[in-house]
Amino acid sequence: MTTATAPIDSTRSSARAHTRRRRSRDLLKHLGLGVFVLLMVYPLVWMAVSAFKPSHLILTQPGLIPQDLTFDNFVQGWNALNRPFSVFLVNSLLVSVGSIVGNLFSCALTAYALARLEFRMRKVYLAVTLASVMLPLHVLVIPQYIFFSQLGMVNTYFPLLIPKFLATDAFFVYLMVQFIRTIPRDLDRAAWIDGSGPFRTFWYLILPLMRPALVTTTIFTFIWTWNDFFVPLIYLTSPKMFTVSVALSSMVDSQSQDGVGMLFAMSLVSLLPVLAFFAFAQKHLIRGIATTGLK
């Protein structure tokens, strides 16, 4: 008996020791990761808290708990640029929504043709689309600017929106092509046999099935457009047309050090829509970058 139980006992206790080791190792991991998360997120928290502190205390009082809660920064910041900040929020929203509509429309049409329809040199089209992802915007932006300025479109939203309606965000075309390829072709054939042509098949069959890819496109287009600075900076010259990012940047230029509080307050306001998207659409975001490498 004793000879039989001894090895069982020892394996059991070694297994227990193993799980204990594993558990303590996991605990260590969580501790390390926790500290690292704090470090990573601290700047954001600091900004959020500082927005509610009087400016002169932000730089002298590093702690997170404000002793003197105030909304002055928001009130001042909101009106700092001769017009309420809501103007810029609405402008950014207009540009973002327009970009989303444009990308959904043009990229879905393109992706369907590239993924499903048969025509000569289809692979060349796909290769050109992919190659254009690598093209730096800066090599195109000067002629584009000249072109739009000759059309009298400087200081309008057309230069920001027209490219979106012409399937130039090739990333999304690629994402949708990849997605359409996962839809079984038998569905197309069945629709085909039932007599629906490419347009009906696209509208009634493929487009509804593409929803996850459309959602990902919507979210990323929103965040990228909302954050975009370079293109609005070039085209939008009059303050009443500014998007949030250009407005913020012009606030930086006009502020001295005691304006820190309102800069933080308005920066925080400008990030809220992105944070909201992040909170509600995390799963889509993570899946989106995991499958295509979007930023």
Next chain:
Amino acid sequence: MATTRSRRPRASKLHSQGLAAHIFLIPWWLGLLLVTAIPLFASLYLAFTDYNILSSPEFNGLENFQRMFSDAYFWASVRVTLVYVFVSIPLQLAFALLLALILDRGLRGLAFYRSAFYLPSLLGTSVAIAILWRQIFGDEGLINQALGLFGIHGESWLQNPATALSTLVVLNVWTFGSPMVIFLAGLRQIPEELYEAAKVDGATVVRQFTHITVPLLTPIIFFNLILQTIGAFQAFTQAHVVSGGTGGPANSTLFYTLYIYQQGFANFDMGYASALAWVLMIAVAIVTAIHFILSKYWVFYGDD
């Protein structure tokens, strides 16, 4: 011609699909021509001209390119950009890979950590975060407050030409979350059986890592490397906001794209700016090509 075509059994269907395809592709064609191809060649032409948008472009041969050689700002921007790309990208990817490895394989709270690390990637290129960075690394910013706790009195990290660029490197490293998520997805693709087989054969954890994880992850590392490198060459917002558009102090944050912007849209020297832009595009293409050539020696694409 006609006979070879009619021999194909599906010729008529192909033809009708081809017609439909080109209707679907109308926006794409317009975009390719008006937004991409024509501007691309127009800027190539402008690169050989003197053009200030008010008068018509004047052909001046290689003058713009000769000018670069003796342009101190050009060389400063090249140096700043190369340092930025080749310091921040390896660091960023190292962080991304390390954290992905720690988070992989059933650690509880994965979703929480993944989100927390990913958040900076979404915000990193915004003006708001650049404003925050100005304050963190400013004279009395967060970093110097923290150093003050240890009795160290730091000066402004952004006013000092020796440290200004490193604050932007830190900002880019801070956005390691998006390559990390891609690494995590790649790690999940590695079949569990490989590790089980290796365990049966008595392979240690280290050996499993060097002989299974690393080789099977090299395509993803390569993918991230290409993507992040191309992105870093085009960084603009951070440098513009942090330096107030000047690229200072002493050109230490003069990103190449910022210099293009200054020449093209502040000086309206659009011929020179076009030449600068083409040099950027060729540089990015060369770096990408080198990566692809080198990838033969370290990227593992299975046995086929």
